[in-house]
Amino acid sequence: MPIPAGDAPALAIHPGALGDVLLAVPAMRALRAAAGRVVLAAQPRIGALLVALDVVDGHVAFDGLGLDALFVDDTTRTPRLPPSARLVCWFGARDAGFVRRLTALVPDASVAPPVGAGRCVWEHLLDTVGAGPGPWCAPVDVPAPVRALGVETMAAAGADGPPPWLVVHPGAGSAAKCWPAAAFARAIVTLAATTRTNVLVHQGPADAEAAGALRRHLGSGVVWLVEPELPALAGVLAHARAYLGNDSGVSHLAAALGVPGPILFDTRHLAWRPWWAGADARVVTLTEASAADVVAVVAALAPCLA
Numbered sequence: 148m149p150i151p152a153g154d155a156p157a158l159a160i161h162p163g164a165l166g167d168v169l170l171a172v173p174a175m176r177a178l179r180a181a182a183g184r185v186v187l188a189a190q191p192r193i194g195a196l197l198v199a200l201d202v203v204d205g206h207v208a209f210d211g212l213g214l215d216a217l218f219v220d221d222t223t224r225t226p227r228l229p230p231s232a233r234l235v236c237w238f239g240a241r242d243a244g245f246v247r248r249l250t251a252l253v254p255d256a257s258v259a260p261p262v263g264a265g266r267c268v269w270e271h272l273l274d275t276v277g278a279g280p281g282p283w284c285a286p287v288d289v290p291a292p293v294r295a296l297g298v299e300t301m302a303a304a305g306a307d308g309p310p311p312w313l314v315v316h317p318g319a320g321s322a323a324k325c326w327p328a329a330a331f332a333r334a335i336v337t338l339a340a341t342t343r344t345n346v347l348v349h350q351g352p353a354d355a356e357a358a359g360a361l362r363r364h365l366g367s368g369v370v371w372l373v374e375p376e377l378p379a380l381a382g383v384l385a386h387a388r389a390y391l392g393n394d395s396g397v398s399h400l401a402a403a404l405g406v407p408g409p410i411l412f413d414t415r416h417l418a419w420r421p422w423w424a425g426a427d428a429r430v431v432t433l434t435e436a437s438a439a440d441v442v443a444v445v446a447a448l449a450p451c452l453a
Contacts, residue, residue: 171269200287306402315390347383
């Protein structure tokens with residue numbers, strides 16, 4: 148279905164985690180191209196990030212929409228939906244009652260699952276907005292204020308060495324998605340020694356265990372960036388020559404910004420690989436520190452850092 152234009156913005160609804168929402172960037176770009184403006188209903192910190200990166204024009208808190216009212220027949224409660232030229236909802240598609248009630252309120256609303264069967268998630272999301280060919284998968288051009296914030300954030304963390312910088316993220320949404328700390332450490336030490344690279348390790352709110360294990364292997368010699376705000380992290384990534392991380396929201400952010408380097412996957416999760424054509428979604432053994440995997444990761448990163 149063609150995406151209609153209008154004076155009001157399009158409204159995209161996606162309550163997922165960082166990586167899941169970033170997989171919808173091509174779809175949101177297509178919506179914006181057709182409608183002129185896009186507002187994203189998401190977790191506030193994710194919405195704020197995508198506004199800062201100029202992917203969307205505004206954001207509202209998903210929890211503030213009151214969409215839970217549409218899962219039951221209750222005429223005393225109604226959602227609080229802002230005016231929109233087009234509404235695309237990647238939430239609630241598997242509940243027929245929810246879909247019926249939402250489309251009764253917004254007849255031309257598109258309600259689709261956030262994941263498509265048998266194909267890449269980002270391709271499925273792009274298809275749900277009816278987009279034709281376009282530059283939907285180009286890397287995000289980081290705005291100057293975000294790049295400047297990255298410089299400030301690196302300086303505050305003690306990252307005062309010269310480029311090139313390798314940014315490493317050892318965590319993920321679950322321990323089962325994490326490459327062993329010993330493997331990360333071997334790759335980092337080898338690259339630092341052979342390419343004269345400076346290394347910055349990012350630790351997010353859920354990464355204490357993975358980061359702690361890597362600290363025990365590495366000791367000193369790297370810069371640690373602990374729980375920055377997402378726009379600051381995006382600014383830091385904008386100054387990275389290369390990136391290494393697990394299948395995680397941070398890795399999807401690095402790929403969205405066009406930062407090269409291996410993103411380490413289990414075969415079962417390749418449908419969630421990033422949309423940027425230059426992303427290196429690499430299958431590795433996650434249950435042990437395979438020497439062959441370390442050699443392959445170093446070989447992939449070395450040309451980026453030379």
